[in-house]
Amino acid sequence: xxxxxxxxxxxxxxxxxxxxxxxxxxxxxxxxxxxxxxxxxxxxxxxxxxxxxxxxxxxxxxxxxxxxxxxxxxxxxxxxxxxxxxxxxxxxxxxxxxxxxxxxxxxxxxxxxxxxxxxxxxxxxxxxxxxxxxxxxxxxxxxxxxxxxxxxxxxxxxxxxxxxxxxxxxxxxxxxxxxxxxxxxxxxxx
Numbered sequence: 763x764x765x766x767x768x769x770x771x772x773x774x775x776x777x778x779x780x781x782x783x784x785x786x787x788x789x790x791x792x793x794x795x796x797x798x799x800x801x802x803x804x805x806x807x808x809x810x811x812x813x814x815x816x817x818x819x820x821x822x823x824x825x826x827x828x829x830x831x832x833x834x835x836x837x838x839x840x841x842x843x844x845x846x847x848x849x850x851x852x853x854x855x856x857x858x859x860x861x862x863x864x865x866x867x868x869x870x871x872x873x874x875x876x877x878x879x880x881x882x883x884x885x886x887x888x889x890x891x892x893x894x895x896x897x898x899x900x901x902x903x904x905x906x907x908x909x910x911x912x913x914x915x916x917x918x919x920x921x922x923x924x925x926x927x928x929x930x931x932x933x934x935x936x937x938x939x940x941x942x943x944x945x946x947x948x949x950x951x952x
Contacts, residue, residue, distance in 0.1 A: 764795035765939060768835045768845040768874075769823075770867040773804025776849035776886040776911050777812045780805070782923060782930040783848050784821050790939050797823040798835055798842070800867050804851075828865040835870045838877040844937045845874040849886035849911055852894050858883070858906070859897035871906075881906035882936050884929070907936055917944035 767787065771780040787797050801818060809818055826833045834840035847854060847867070854867060858881075863869040874881045883906055887894060898908045913919070913928040931943040 763843075765793060765844060765937065766796045766835075766840075766842040767794065767937060768798045768800065768842050768870055770845065770847045770850075770854075770870065771799070771801040771805040771809075771818075772847060772849060772851040772854045772867065773802050773808050774849040774851035774854075774886040775808060775812065776884075777805070777809040778922065778926045779884060779886070779911055779929055779933075780809070780848050781813060781817065782926045783846065783933060784818075784823070786927075786930060786934060786941065787939070788822050790934075790941065793939055796842075798833065799823050799825045800828060800833075800870070801825065802828060802867070826866060828867060830866055831869060833866055833870070836866060836873065838873050840873075842870075842874070842879070844880040844882070845870055846882045846884065846933060846937060847871065848882075848884040848933060850883040852885070852887050852897070855883055855885060855897045855901065856893065859900035859904075875901075875904045875906060878905060880937065882909055882933060883907065884909050884911050884933060886911040909933055909936060916946060 835842040857868045858871040863872045913925045919925045
């Protein structure tokens with residue numbers, strides 16, 4: 763079965779994670795039926811600040827407005843099997859955790875949880891306060907996956923992109939997308 767994935771990019775710092783994720787999804791199109799993207803206005807501003815470009819405009823997937831409640835993934839009948847919030851701001855996490863569906867991102871997350879599909883929240887904040895931790899717990903108890911944007915260094919990354927990819931590759935593993943990546947205890951990247 764091919765994947766139908768929604769990627770939501772919020773205004774948290776960490777645009778490099780979204781860029782690398784969307785780039786890798788574009789390179790895995792044979793495994794994908796559809797990828798839909800929702801990007802907040804704050805996410806666009808943060809992307810321009812952190813990456814010094816507007817390359818998100820060149821991404822080969824369909825973009826939806828935050829207020830487009832007619833998007834196919836705004837309903838369980840749309841049958842998108844995975845939603846990735848990357849990076850996931852703590853404000854977005856809090857709204858998801860409390861069931862506030864005030865835009866397409868939070869509505870789609872609510873749909874994914876109610877349909878018992880896969881929600882991956884790539885939270886990007888440090889340190890966490892108690893509300894952040896409780897919201898992560900609530901999303902986890904509802905069936906979501908909290909995947910902090912915490913890179914690993916086992917693979918001895920040499921560029922900032924390689925560092926970000928240590929997180930992105932975990933996200934893709936969680937989403938069920940087959941990728942070639944560093945594997946602990948393996949002699950090769952497979």
